[in-house]
Amino acid sequence: MINLFLYNWMVRDEWFELCKQIPNDELTCNRSGGVGGIQKTLFHIVDVENSWIRGIQGKPDIQVQYDKYKSIRQVKDLSDSWRTEIRLFFETWNNEFEHEVVTVSWTNGSYTKGEILRHVIAHEIHHMGQLSVWVRDIGFQPVSANVIGRGPRNFFPSISPRGGLHL
Secondary structure: OHHHHHHHHHHHHHHHHHHOOOOHHHHHOOOOOOOOOHHHHHHHHHHHHHHHHHHHOOOOOOOOOHHHOOOHHHHHHHHHHHHHHHHHHHHOOOHHHHHOEEEOOOOOOEEEHHHHHHHHHHHHHHHHHHHHHHHHHOOOOOOOOOOOOOOHHHHOOEEOOOOOEEO
C-alpha cells in the first residue's frame, strides 16, 4: 500500500513539472468538476493528504488557504515540505497499525489507519484523472498514470528490520 503512495508522489511531481509549461491563466482558470482548476486541484490533493496523515498520527490539522498560494511553485514547495514529515511517519509504519481506529475533527466517523491510507491513495488517483481531461482540453499531453514501466527501483522502498520503510 505504501508503494502506491510513493507512486502517487512520483506522478504528482511529474504533474508539477508539466505545469511549468502551462500558462498561469490556464492553471488558475476555474473549470467544471473537481475543486475548481488545475492548480487548485493540486493544492487540494496536497492539503487532503497532509490532513489525513496528521489525523492518523493524532496531530491537529494544519489549516492552509489556497489564496495564499499564488503559483504552482508555491504549491509544489508546500507539497515537498509536508512530504518530509509524511516520510518520517512512513518510516515508523507497522502493519499492526492497519486496523487501529482513528477519529478526526472534520468528520463524525471513525476509520482504520489502513482505510485512511487507501482513501488518500484513491483520492489522488481520482483527481489525476480530472487533471488529465483538463490538460488535454488545453492542448497538452497529460502525465501517464501507468504503474507499468516505471520500474520498482524508482518508487518501491526497502523495508527496515524494525518494520518501517526506507524511503
